[in-house]
Amino acid sequence: MGGDRVLIDRFLEMMAAEAGAARNTVAAYRTDLSLASATLGGTLAEADAAAIGRLADGWATLAKSTVARKASALRRFYAFLAEEGLRADDPGSALPRPGTSRPLPRTLSGGDIEAMFAAIDVRIARVPPDRNDLRLSALFELLYGSGLRATELVSLPRGAVVSDRPYLILKGKGGRERMVPLSDRARAAVVRWRAQVPAASPWLFPSGKSHLSRMRLYQVVRALAGEAGIPPDRISPHVLRHAFATHLLEGGADLRALQAMLGHADIATTEIYTHVDASRLVRLVSELHPLIDAGRTRP
Structure with missing residues (x-):
C-alpha cells in the first residue's frame, strides 16, 4: 500500500488545507481509503472500474449511510487524482449512490467577496502599509481573480506575473x-x-527556505474572512477557486473556456461548478421563458 499511502496523505492534506474539512471528516476518510486500499492489495489509486465494482460489492450488507460515506470518500479521492493529473480518468462513476444526493460545493456570494476586498482595502490604506497586507492582497487577487489551486499559487516563481501581460502560463x-x-x-x-x-x-x-505553505495560506484566508464578518468555517482557498468558477458561469462564461482556465482534464469535473440557487432559477424562468406573457390567454 506504499504508493496508495502517499497519495492518500496528499489527498487528506488537500482536504484539510484547501477544502477546510473537519478533523473528524479527515479521520473518517483516512479509515475508509485505507481499508479500501488494503482490500485491493494496495492498488486503490490505479484501480479500474471493474476493481472498484468488486470493492463496492463487498459493501452489500452495510447500511446505506455507510455505503454513501465510503463511496463519497473514494469519489473525492479519484476526483483529486484526476484534477492533479495523477490519473488520466476519473473512475468514480463506478461507485454506488445509495439514494443519496451529492452535496453542492460551498461557494461565496458577491457580497462576501466584496466584504473581503473591503477588509483588504482597509489594511492597504494604512500608512505605511504592512508587508503582510501587501502579500495578502496579492494572494487574494490571484485566488479569486484567477482561480488558482492553492499549490499553484504558493509555488509561483517570482517572475511568473509580468506587469504588461494579462495572463500567466502554469504547468x-x-x-x-x-x-x-x-x-x-x-x-x-x-x-x-x-x-x-x-x-x-x-x-x-x-x-523561510521555501515558499508559503498551503496550511499558512488557509490560515490567512480564514483570518481575512473573520475580519470581513464571514464565518471562517465557510471559507478556504478551494472555496475561493470555486467562487471564481461559479461567478464566471453566472456571468455567462463558456463551460469549455472555464475548463481550460481551471486546468481540468475532464469537463465532468468542471460541471460541478454549474450549480445555481433555486431563487435564480425561478427568476430566470419568470423573466425569460418564452411562454411567460402576462397578456397571453389559454385557448
Whole structure:
C-alpha cells in the first residue's frame, strides 16, 4: 500500500488545507481509503472500474449511510487524482449512490467577496502599509481573480506575473500547461508585493527556505474572512477557486473556456461548478421563458 499511502496523505492534506474539512471528516476518510486500499492489495489509486465494482460489492450488507460515506470518500479521492493529473480518468462513476444526493460545493456570494476586498482595502490604506497586507492582497487577487489551486499559487516563481501581460502560463501535474487570465488589479497587487520580495528569491511568496505553505495560506484566508464578518468555517482557498468558477458561469462564461482556465482534464469535473440557487432559477424562468406573457390567454 506504499504508493496508495502517499497519495492518500496528499489527498487528506488537500482536504484539510484547501477544502477546510473537519478533523473528524479527515479521520473518517483516512479509515475508509485505507481499508479500501488494503482490500485491493494496495492498488486503490490505479484501480479500474471493474476493481472498484468488486470493492463496492463487498459493501452489500452495510447500511446505506455507510455505503454513501465510503463511496463519497473514494469519489473525492479519484476526483483529486484526476484534477492533479495523477490519473488520466476519473473512475468514480463506478461507485454506488445509495439514494443519496451529492452535496453542492460551498461557494461565496458577491457580497462576501466584496466584504473581503473591503477588509483588504482597509489594511492597504494604512500608512505605511504592512508587508503582510501587501502579500495578502496579492494572494487574494490571484485566488479569486484567477482561480488558482492553492499549490499553484504558493509555488509561483517570482517572475511568473509580468506587469504588461494579462495572463500567466502554469504547468500543472502531468506536464499539462494552461493559460490563466490576470486582471489589471491582480497584476498591480503582485507588483506592489514583489517589491517586498528579495530579488534572489526563486518564489513569489517565499517563506523561510521555501515558499508559503498551503496550511499558512488557509490560515490567512480564514483570518481575512473573520475580519470581513464571514464565518471562517465557510471559507478556504478551494472555496475561493470555486467562487471564481461559479461567478464566471453566472456571468455567462463558456463551460469549455472555464475548463481550460481551471486546468481540468475532464469537463465532468468542471460541471460541478454549474450549480445555481433555486431563487435564480425561478427568476430566470419568470423573466425569460418564452411562454411567460402576462397578456397571453389559454385557448
